[in-house]
Amino acid sequence: MQILKPVLLAGGLIASAAAWSETPLPAELTAEDLAGAIFERPDVEEIERDGRTILDVTSLKSSDGRFASGMYRAGKSRFEITEPYGVDEFMYFLEGSVTLTSPDGTVQVIEAGEAVTIPKEWTGVWETDGYTKIWVIYSEDGSGL
Numbered sequence: 001m002q003i004l005k006p007v008l009l010a011g012g013l014i015a016s017a018a019a020w021s022e023t024p025l026p027a028e029l030t031a032e033d034l035a036g037a038i039f040e041r042p043d044v045e046e047i048e049r050d051g052r053t054i055l056d057v058t059s060l061k062s063s064d065g066r067f068a069s070g071m072y073r074a075g076k077s078r079f080e081i082t083e084p085y086g087v088d089e090f091m092y093f094l095e096g097s098v099t100l101t102s103p104d105g106t107v108q109v110i111e112a113g114e115a116v117t118i119p120k121e122w123t124g125v126w127e128t129d130g131y132t133k134i135w136v137i138y139s140e141d142g143s144g145l
Contacts, residue, residue, distance in 0.1 A: 027060035027069065029134065034094060036132070038071050052077065058145075065142035072133050079126045087144040089137045090117045096131030100124055 029038065038044070039055045047054040058070040071094075092115040100108045100116070102124040110116045112131075120139075139145055 024063070029059060029071065033071070034134075036073075039073060050077070061145060065145065066140060067136075067138050068145040069134070069136045072135055073131070074128070075130045077126070077128055081123050081126060083123070085118055085120050085122045087137045087139040088117065088120050089135055091115060091136075092134045094132045094134065096128060098126060098128045098131055100126060 032038075038057050038059075041057060043057060045056045045058075047056060052075050054075075055073040056070065057072075058068055060070070061068045091110070093110055093112045095112050097109060097111045098116075100110065100118075102108075102122070108116065137145055
């Protein structure tokens, strides 16, 4: 049995919660998702890049389109990022690692169980033998999400 609770709207109007066609809910990543089941969802995006398949799932995109989160799995790769990264991104690595080399020669190795936040202005070299990460991105204009 569904219990409908009244909701007070602007101007004193009352409607039931069922009147809303889309209720915002928290975006949970379950233990099964974190173990890899998330990549079996029908909304997983498969990206082909240089003969490799990358898996990306967005778990939440904010209503203003500036913030998003999800999970990502990629294999061995090396990128030279010569233009600013473009988004502020927090990453928590569940598996694998990444080596980030900044233009000043600073090298950072981020291993599974560790996190890094890359600022939108960052340039450098990204190298990995493969990884799975949780990502959280903020973009002021919504691009790159």
